[in-house]
Amino acid sequence: MTLTEKILARAAHRKSVEPGDNIWVDVDVLMTHDICGPGAVNVFYQKFGRDAKVWDPDKLVIIPDHFIFTKDQRSHENINQVRTFAREQGVKYFYDTGEGFDGTWATMSNGYKGVCHIALAQEGHNRPGEVLFGTDSHTCTSGAFGEFATGIGDADAALIMGIGKLWVKVPPTMKFVVHGKLPTYLMAKDLILYIIGDIGIGGATYQAMEFAGEAVQQLSVEEKMTLCNMVIEAGGKNGVIEPNEEVLAYVHERTSQPFQVVKSDADAKYRVVKEYDAAKIDPVVAKPHSPDNRDFAKNLGGVKINRAYIGSCTGGKITDFRAAAKVLQGQRVSVETFIVPATREIYDQLHSEQVNGRTLAQLFKDAGCIGPEPPGCQACLGGPVDTIGRANKDEVVISSTNRNFTGRMGSKQAQIYLASPYTVMASAIRGRITDPREFLG
């Protein structure tokens, strides 16, 4: 069996499963946030009764992150609603904005963490071999820890809240092997955009995407999260990577809960195995309006941009900012460039980690960037009209985020190009799409 099949078989108390089997699995972690949590809570009480209790309040993790730094009243009501629910149910892991929060960073409680997929990892909720569902399509990010993780809607979440189980169809697995060492100018974002461009936006629909090979195992934990984060952009049900020592060390540092590492069998059956040579991949850019609209930075020098955005679960981790800083090297950006860390931990790191005597935060400020802004999903998905960095007219944006659908960052008139933090920062310096090799040598 593949890694995915073995995890699902164990969670279903079966010796084995095959792709296409419909099974009920035990849920180890259910994650929800401020924009799908209220729907899940409503459905839970509607279906199980007003007095119903969550199956295991310690397995439910609630992380407000989407519509946070806004004056929008409804968004605040949603946060209040999940807070009330968390209290009623005795939810231990609720990363609260605090009751005194008024939409500004100054009033934010220390309990608040930021973008759910990254906070899950940092707070010790990602563990190999487990089954994690979340009311967010990028829940697949957690597959970087060798677990089965996928996005669901609010009804499925409500069912899990009630019975602790969910039915899943066992997906066939597609294996993606990236051979060779990763060139210094490439990041996980390039690999996943390259693969999505190869198989198309629906190319992995209903399937698991397992990543392997030297270039994949060489990636940092954060970069592995980027790889798995975007499998949904090819329609993938889950992304997964066999955990190595570095991943296990990351997990052990953050949780004392026991877990069991699962690996694919030598005779595992894959629906397809696709192989790539890392050295032959150029820095990738996904053009408007689809993540599979693949091109290469070297071909797009004629595209002028007027905004750059580095942030989100996909491209707002500490490794993403280190990469952006590496490209900067004392230069200034020529377009408005937003620095939006995914989580509080990363926000703090930006203010403490130094390069040549300056903090990363200071380095970005000195280069003319905007931020570091408060951590959260922010403009990756547009959000309320007062969201920082939201495209409100016909901006041409190059972004380290995950989606460039029409209207994704706000206005339908905006054009969004997706790329690695290297390429985003190189483009921000030049004011046009730029191959990062012009700076990285």
Place this chain on the structure above:
Amino acid sequence: MDIISGKAYVVKDDIDTDVIIPAHYLALSHTVPAQRDELASHAFEGLPDDKYPVRFIKPGQTKSEYAIVVAGDNFGCGSSRAQAPGAMMCAGVAAVVASFYARIFFRNAVNAGLLLPLESMQRLCDEIRTGDELEIQVKERTLLNKTRKNNYTLKPVGTVADILAAGDVFAYAKQLLAKGELKGPVKANHNTGNWVEAD
């Protein structure tokens, strides 16, 4: 529902959830009755105006004149927002007929019992036009285009047939719990259908 009839609204491939319901409306939910009309009024608002000059819902309206959405490949790709099928349901859509679906959209539609996601054998989004009068015989798996006098066969609903028959995943889970085929912290009472605590 045995027969679904009404006008078609036709869209092409890879219609994503940001297009079906733009993110800034996600503070609304179809699970709150008082918010349903407002959510409905924004359904398919993200469709590009040049490609879709005929809009799904007229400005200021809360009900669409189209009861059936016809689509190409990968309908509902993108986010897990249940507000996507939710907004469509609130606007009056009873069924979608697509070549295939993104999996979270499909699950949301079926498991929450919001609308019926059917799959076509052919690429119907190139044969049916917006405004055509359609009639779907669900059990017979046929779609009749009354305007163009064409009849099509749809794919079997497959593994989710039992959930569709039960109404939603909660009713389905109750049936399994009542029969002992599923075990959980709660079970369902055979006679009343209510949830009760497991022993």
